[in-house]
Amino acid sequence: MNKIILHKGKDKAAWQLHPWVFSGAIKTVEGSPENGEVVAVYNVDLEFVAYGVYSAVSRVAVRLLEWHPDRVIDEAWWRNRVQRAVKMRAHLLNDTNDTCRLIFAEADFLPGLIADKYADFISIQVHAAALERVKPWIIDELVSLLKPKGIYERSDIKSRTHEGLPDSNGLVYGEVPPEFVDVLENGIRYQINIVEGQKSGFYCDQRENRFLTAQYVKGKRVLDCFSYSGGFTLNAFQAGAASVCSVDSSALAIDTLKRNIAVNGYDAAKSTAVQSDVNKYLRQLGEEGEKFDLIVLDPPKYAPSRSSLDKASRAYKDLNRRGLMLLESGGLLATFSCSGAMDIDTFKQVVAWAALDAGKEIQYIRQFHQPEDHPVRASFPEGEYLKGLLVRVV
């Protein structure tokens, strides 16, 4: 097996079970490992550290997989990782829920692989060259564990170019998913477009937060910003909201949201679905003197990296200030950040800063997290990305 030898001191993170070795940490590459091939990593004193998979192209040159020197990374090893991940989620799938993340990359010890279950279909994304090589085993294992009707790959993600991989979209097993796959989450029906929708078609990471937020909306006027296909909107109707105004810049998202309201039989007269830029629309609502009882702000990732954190903080602040201005006293703001670079303390500060600017006194009454099908591995804190706050205007 080809060997990777690390520079002095660069083995520390790897000993602490962190799964990434950056190219700058490598002193020598012995042999000529191919993209995605298994390599053995040693420290400068030639002590074995771990096995991993090599990438000649990526900034993450080795993704570490196994710290036990006697274990072999073979077909059975990969299949076992898939089995473990799927087994841990079994209790999430029941009569009211047939949708969840099955595999969450590094957090499930399968770096670069995402798999989501949507009723009888599975959507997968592959970000790493090594996974490309073992994909047939992974697909076969998913088929034998879950018996899906079809598995569809949506690997049209920027990170693949960093790995020297071309886009790869298409059917990898069974039937092509219909244009709309009917799924159930929190007992609510959604029509999901696996082939054309954003990400893998749905944001199942907000499942619990949608449900928790809806506990506060009975008889209330709700504004759901960045609604996508209606995750927060539908949970609000289910919980008896008086009205929900949903805003998203994507026409496809708004169309899907309207269809989802219809398939669940909610009263369309209580829904306003607006295709608009959220900031622009919030400004307009402010000028019109509109007020709401509960506002959801679930924007896309504003801080893709640490270096963009300052700029992103200002964007989060402006957005939250606009939201807070539209709340009545006693009103609630459910505000989220899915930027991994922004931790919960920074996010709290940003929201506090927004409240000061808005001239509002606020209380934090709840914190939101990513759900258990998006676990955070202790040795990989980078996997923690979704956080939120439920804020009351005093």
Ligand code: SAH
């Ligand atoms: N709350 C959603 C997920 C939101 S994902 C749910 O529960 O499923 C972020 C959404 O923001 C996407 O649907 C995207 O189309 C939308 N978006 C991105 N930038 C926007 C902008 N400036 N104004 C309005 N919507 C925007």
